[in-house]
Amino acid sequence: MTSGxxxxxxxxxxxxxxxxxxxxxxxxxxxPGEEVLVGPGDDAAVMRVRKGxxxxxxxxxxxxxxxxxxxxxxxDVGARAAAQxxxxxxxxxxxxxxxxxxxxxxxxxxxxxxxDFTRGFAEECxxxxxxxxxxxxxxxxxxxxxxxxxGACTVSPVLRSGAAPGDVLALCGRQGxxxxxxxxxxxxxxxxRVLVEAYRRPAPPYDAGQVAAEAGATAMIDISDGLLAEARxxxxxxGVSIDVATDAFEVPEPLLAVSQATxxxxxxxxxxxxxxxxxxxxxxxxxxxxxxxxRIGTVGERGGEAVTVDGASYDGPxxxxxx
Numbered sequence: 070m071t072s073g074x075x076x077x078x079x080x081x082x083x084x085x086x087x088x089x090x091x092x093x094x095x096x097x098x099x100x101p102g103e104e105v106l107v108g109p110g111d112d113a114a115v116m117r118v119r120k121g122x123x124x125x126x127x128x129x130x131x132x133x134x135x136x137x138x139x140x141x142x143x144x145d146v147g148a149r150a151a152a153q154x155x156x157x158x159x160x161x162x163x164x165x166x167x168x169x170x171x172x173x174x175x176x177x178x179x180x181x182x183x184x185d186f187t188r189g190f191a192e193e194c195x196x197x198x199x200x201x202x203x204x205x206x207x208x209x210x211x212x213x214x215x216x217x218x219x220g221a222c223t224v225s226p227v228l229r230s231g232a233a234p235g236d237v238l239a240l241c242g243r244q245g246x247x248x249x250x251x252x253x254x255x256x257x258x259x260x261x262r263v264l265v266e267a268y269r270r271p272a273p274p275y276d277a278g279q280v281a282a283e284a285g286a287t288a289m290i291d292i293s294d295g296l297l298a299e300a301r302x303x304x305x306x307x308g309v310s311i312d313v314a315t316d317a318f319e320v321p322e323p324l325l326a327v328s329q330a331t332x333x334x335x336x337x338x339x340x341x342x343x344x345x346x347x348x349x350x351x352x353x354x355x356x357x358x359x360x361x362x363x364r365i366g367t368v369g370e371r372g373g374e375a376v377t378v379d380g381a382s383y384d385g386p387x388x389x390x391x392x
Contacts, residue, residue: 077179080175124163124219127154129215130214131212144185145189146214148193153271154216158278160291161226161289163221165197165218166219167201174212175210229307232309232351234369238313242272242273244339246338248341249264249323249324256331273291273346277348280359281359292343293344294343295387296349304376305375312379313378314367320335340387
């Protein structure tokens, strides 16, 4: 894969243009369709937009803050970086088509790490038919990844601000698994393995966003920072209140095992866990929820608190804070 380059070579050994050349070769083998007129290698990529709404999202991953190289292989970090951006487009009711990546890293980082990262990134993009069309590399004291995703919505994008009193709150995708995996890794363990793998490689419901939009979802968001934290975004942006019903959740056995080992409430993983990239949406009352969606709460008039749990204030953790 490295075209004659020593697998132990560092970024300093390979150099900026050498690395870009190797990444371009790798990406060319997973090139997207005819909509890409100019891919990696020029000053900018060029794509043909046929119809619909163009949607764009950007995310950052910082080593030590969002990932640790001793907890996940490069290919997994690449997959996670792609997933969180693909999920943002999904949460608008759209489908990602093209992505660019900015990679800053120490000069002594193995070049193979960057190539494995790219491979994992491209593999995740392929799940939705999206392609890596460009990016940049630079030197830094730690690994920093900046991803921009570009996609399209064939129907009107679903915003965070459309929820109305009387709507129902629904969830699609597994929730709390990544948080359980993080708790396991934080204690120096690697089991239950299914949770560790969920942390390393989330499994967003990539087909659910567009289906929800077509079914009439009034507001939607992906759960990257915690279910209650994202519910708060929907409530604040829509000017409503949201109540989450805990009896709507079935706690999976792996989370029960971790809660027993750590003494944590398993519901905390579900209510405050992020990075599974499940979708949280509101639908008009009486709507037949699409397959895979589960009703977990209600939307009401804004009066007191923005988000409650089982009709009362919740004093537990609500999610991740970036600062």
